[in-house]
Amino acid sequence: SLHDALPISELAPQIAQIGVEHVGRTVERVPGGQLIAAERVPFMRLREVVWHHVDLDAGYTFADAPDELVHLFLTDAVSRLRSSSGTPGLTLRTTEGDEWTIADGSAEVSGTRPGVLLWLARGIPTGLDDDSSLPTLPQGG
Secondary structure: OOOOOOOHHHHHHHHHOOOHHHOOOEEEOOOOOOEEEHHHHHHHHHHHHHHHHHHOOOOOOHHHOOHHHHHHHHHHHHHHHHOOOOOOOEEEEEOOOOEEEEOOOOEEEEEOHHHHHHHHHHOOOOOEOOOOOOOOOOOOO
């Protein structure tokens, strides 16, 4: 089943089996762990691969990822922050024209899409317009 621990060589065929009939079904993220919607598994694996590729600090950055994917990651990060306790009020703006408000929107953060994502994902302010008074994000923002 989808929730069993699988080697990466066996994961792709399992993901390929996810179809409309699985919408709304849940699987364990890891055995005994948090339940997630089955249809989120492909997105979560893609996010994991891209984010860890950035973490390697080997020359690949969020700016190297397709812009549509960076926008999708940003939208997901905002959604997760909105549902997290301890998230400060934020207004996020990108030079590409995006804007998101979280809670009261009191702290303004702006920069490129890759820069805003790097800060949300890893707390690194490179790529932001001003990093002098950034609020503290909950762990795993």
